[in-house]
Amino acid sequence: MPRAVLTGRQRIGRDAAPYAAFVPAVTVVAASLLAAMPIISTSGWYPDFGYLVLISWRLLRADPWPAWWAAPLGLVNDLFTGYPVGFSIALWSATMLALDLVDRRTMWRDYWIEWILAAVLLAIDEWLQWRLAAVDNAGVPFLMMAPPLVISICVFPLSAWIVSRIDAWRLGR
Amino acid sequence: MATARPGWSRRAQYGLFFSFLAVIAGIVVGLVLLGLSLVAPKTFQTVRGAALDVTGPVADALHEVTATTEGVFTGAGNYWDAARQNSELKRERKIMLQRMVEAKAIVLENRQLKATLQLREHERSTIAIGRIVGSSFNSPRRFAILSVGASDGVRIGMPVRSPDGLVGRIIDAGALASRVLLVSDRANIVPARLLRGGIPVIAQGRGDGTLDVRPLEVGRNPFKRGDIIITSGTGGLYPPLVPIARIVKLDDDGAVALPLADPANTSFAIVEPQFEPAAVAAESAPSPESP
Numbered sequence: 001m002p003r004a005v006l007t008g009r010q011r012i013g014r015d016a017a018p019y020a021a022f023v024p025a026v027t028v029v030a031a032s033l034l035a036a037m038p039i040i041s042t043s044g045w046y047p048d049f050g051y052l053v054l055i056s057w058r059l060l061r062a063d064p065w066p067a068w069w070a071a072p073l074g075l076v077n078d079l080f081t082g083y084p085v086g087f088s089i090a091l092w093s094a095t096m097l098a099l100d101l102v103d104r105r106t107m108w109r110d111y112w113i114e115w116i117l118a119a120v121l122l123a124i125d126e127w128l129q130w131r132l133a134a135v136d137n138a139g140v141p142f143l144m145m146a147p148p149l150v151i152s153i154c155v156f157p158l159s160a161w162i163v164s165r166i167d168a169w170r171l172g173r
Numbered sequence: 174m175a176t177a178r179p180g181w182s183r184r185a186q187y188g189l190f191f192s193f194l195a196v197i198a199g200i201v202v203g204l205v206l207l208g209l210s211l212v213a214p215k216t217f218q219t220v221r222g223a224a225l226d227v228t229g230p231v232a233d234a235l236h237e238v239t240a241t242t243e244g245v246f247t248g249a250g251n252y253w254d255a256a257r258q259n260s261e262l263k264r265e266r267k268i269m270l271q272r273m274v275e276a277k278a279i280v281l282e283n284r285q286l287k288a289t290l291q292l293r294e295h296e297r298s299t300i301a302i303g304r305i306v307g308s309s310f311n312s313p314r315r316f317a318i319l320s321v322g323a324s325d326g327v328r329i330g331m332p333v334r335s336p337d338g339l340v341g342r343i344i345d346a347g348a349l350a351s352r353v354l355l356v357s358d359r360a361n362i363v364p365a366r367l368l369r370g371g372i373p374v375i376a377q378g379r380g381d382g383t384l385d386v387r388p389l390e391v392g393r394n395p396f397k398r399g400d401i402i403i404t405s406g407t408g409g410l411y412p413p414l415v416p417i418a419r420i421v422k423l424d425d426d427g428a429v430a431l432p433l434a435d436p437a438n439t440s441f442a443i444v445e446p447q448f449e450p451a452a453v454a455a456e457s458a459p460s461p462e463s464p
Contacts, residue, residue, distance in 0.1 A: 036228035038236035038306050040317065040437040042357060042382030046310030067192050071199030079224035082309055082316050082345075082352060084210040085217045090203025097196050133313040133380075135211055138359035140313045140380040148311055 016171045023170040024057045024064035025073060027163070032077040047152035048125055050077040054092055055121050056156070056163040058099050059114045067096045084132060091128060095121060118156045123149055218329070222347035225318065229350020232307040233320045297412065300444040301325035305340070305353070305436050313380045315358040317341070317436050319444070322349045327444050330410070330453065335442050338416040338433030339363065339404060343444065353442075356417060356432055357382050364407035365417055367400055376402055376417055376430065384418050387427040396420050396428040409452025412445060 017023070032050035039046070054073065057064040065073075074088035081088075102117065126149045130142055209216050251258070303321030321327050323346045333340040333353050341361060345352035354361050357378040365376045365386070373389045386402055388395050400420040406413025418430035447453055 033228070033231075035310065036231040036235070036307060038232045038239050039310065040305060040308040041310050042308075042315070042435070042437060044309060044311055044313065044315065044380070048311045066195075068195035068199055070196070071202060074199075074203060079221060080228055081311075082221075082314070083312065084207055084214075085221070086203045086206030086208070086210055088203075090200050090207055093196050093199030093203055097193075097200070129312050132207075132211075133359065136314075136360060138314055138378075138380065140359050144313060144381055152311075 017169075020170040021065075023166065024061075024163075025069055027166055028053050028057065028073050029076055032073075032080045035081045043147070045148045045151055047148065047155050048081075048122075048129075050081065050088065051092070051095075051122070051125050052152060052156060052159045053163060055095065055099075055118055056159045057167075058096065059118060060160065060163055060167060062100075062103060067100070068093075070096045083129070084136070087128070087132060091125060114160070115153075115156060118160075119153045122152050122156070126152075218345070221345045221352075222323070225345060225347035225350045225352060226322065229306065229318055229320060229322070229347065232318055233304070233350075236304065236306045298446060300331060300446055301327055302441055302443050303351075305439050305442055306350075308355075308436060313359065315355040315378060315380060315382070316344070317353045317355055319343075319351045319353050319442055320349075321444060322347045322351050324348045325444075327351050331444050331447060332411045333442050333444050334412075334415050335434040335439040337435070337439065338418070339411065340434050340436060340439065340442050342410065355436060356434075357384060363411060363417060364405045365402045366405045367395060368403050368416075369397075369400055370395070373405060373407075374402060379429070382432070383421075384430040384432060385427060386418070386420065386430050391426075394423060394426065394428070396423055398423065400428075401433075402430055406448055409449030410447055412448045 028050060031053035034049045050073075054070070070092040071089050074090070074092035075085070077083070077088040077092070078085045098121075099117075106113065126145045127142075130140070130145050133139060206217075301321040303319045303325070305317045306320050307318035309316040317340070319327075319333065327343055327346050329343050329346050331343045333342060339356055341353045341355040341358070343351050344354045355378065356363060356376065357380065359378050359380045361378050363376040364373070366373045372395045374395075375387050375389060377385045377387075379385050384402075386396065398420055402417045402420070404411045404413055404415045404417060416433050418432045420428045420430045422429040
């Protein structure tokens, strides 16, 4: 008896959702919109939700969206989070490019490598924000960026898990 | 762009190449826009204002929910240990009554003195009253979202205060919501003075919800724990005599202070006109005699 019979769920004949191609991009926009949450943070220790979901998708799949979509998605993130316009556009496009280069180099991938990659990308994100604040006359000691960085690295597995569930749902698996 | 080797298909090879070009174009466009928004921050005023109009009302609606939940919990907490709180409040009230009588006498005296000096009194007017409904989560910058915008008369550069103290100033204004640069942001420098003694100081945000306070004149550290910092009105942007922060920690040449208006607990924020717009304009314009 095949094991699928025991699960009790109808797994055969379910197809990908008709809007499946747009689901990843929509979740990234939704994550950017979390900036509208009525949370008033005086320390800024929350993760950069839009970027977190973007790299979760990109590390899960090579083709969640056409690569150039990163630019408009970044623009949406800039507008809703209040970053200087252009910051996320450049960073997110560069991330897509960098991860394509990484895909060519790596012989194998496992969860630890993905987590390390995500940690490096998040660190670059925080570092760039810190540099940009300094250019804008708001330079702070870099140590202040450590708590949000550690928190977002710790939150990445959760984000990756949620994204993988959404991916399974949109493809009807 | 998905796979490293597209195979022999010329169409697939071109597709790969053009998507590569598109990403490069994305990076270039992003960098150009970033440069523009750093060099000329006014370029994106309209589009940023429009984005605020989308998120502001949403945050405003959700704010009701969180405020109610928090209210229930703090309300329940107040019943705990009520008897001791009651006696403490009674004692405080007695002291406050004495202080109030003293203050009334001082106000009277002050009015007489001002009349003799014929000091020009500034009419303090209110542009709009709103609520703080959101904030920046993740960046070294400290912004808050205010539930009033250009349709209420709010303009970029106006100071924002609450009944407790100074909150910050407007940096983006949409039609329905606006963005406030909080006093705890590193780029917000407020000319101030010590309430005790009136020594002129400079308050600058530290990016983590606290302020750095430095005396203008180098010398002995004039601060004490518990000192209140108020605005001095210098520069013409912020009105004078608005409380800003309380000193919580001393360091070698200044002190760390906690803002009196905690954005997370501020019920109302008041937008006021610039104190002396002429002075602000003169300061931001390049002076003709400088080379």
